[in-house]
Amino acid sequence: xxxxxxxxxxxxxxxxxxxxxxxxxxxxxxxxxxxxxxxxxxxxxxxxxxxxxxxxxxxxxxxxxxxxxxxxxxxxxxxxxxxxxxxxxxxxxxxxxxxxxxxxxxxxxxxxxxxxxxxxxxxxxxxxxxxxxxxxxxxxxxxx
Numbered sequence: 001x002x003x004x005x006x007x008x009x010x011x012x013x014x015x016x017x018x019x020x021x022x023x024x025x026x027x028x029x030x031x032x033x034x035x036x037x038x039x040x041x042x043x044x045x046x047x048x049x050x051x052x053x054x055x056x057x058x059x060x061x062x063x064x065x066x067x068x069x070x071x072x073x074x075x076x077x078x079x080x081x082x083x084x085x086x087x088x089x090x091x092x093x094x095x096x097x098x099x100x101x102x103x104x105x106x107x108x109x110x111x112x113x114x115x116x117x118x119x120x121x122x123x124x125x126x127x128x129x130x131x132x133x134x135x136x137x138x139x140x141x142x143x144x
Contacts, residue, residue, distance in 0.1 A: 023047035025094045026085065028072065028129045031056050035098030039065065050085050050092075052129070072099040072125025073117070082132045094144045095133035097126045 025042060029035035031053035039051055043063035051061075052070040059067065066088060070081035085092065101121040103114055137143025 023093045024050070024089045024091050025096065026050045026052065026092055026133055027096045027098065028052040028070070028126070029098035029100060031059060033098065033100070035096070038096055038098065039063075048089070050088070052081050072129060073120040075128055078125070078128050078132055082136070086136070090136075091140050092133050092136045092143060095130060097129055099125050099129065 023045070025047050027035050027039050027042070027049060030039045030049075030051035035051075035053070039049055039061075040063070042049060043061075043065065049063075049065035051065050051067050052072075054071050055069060056067040057069045061067070066085075068081045068084050069077075071077040099121055101118050103110065103118050134143065
């Protein structure tokens, strides 16, 4: 791992992951930003990556990973994504939750729909993604 290129704040993640072998890692929000950077960095490790994002399946990646379209705002989409993961592995060792949507405009100009979309993506979606991953970690008495 080239730590010179690592975004600030990711070293704790790598400390946990470095202690594990044959890791099954789910990265939610992997199509851009921190999630995409973490996927690139972790692709050099001895892990299998499951990358979740709304349109990740259409992206070309310079490394091997299982790409699964998943909309964090939609619980059924999350269920379907984890069903696809379960078809490949029964174990999830790490969930890295990077789902998020930015909204750059004044509060006075922001609509109720935009606020709801931000909360559904950044908060509620992240909670559901963590819940679904954790439910798969419990039987194995492990996971981060």
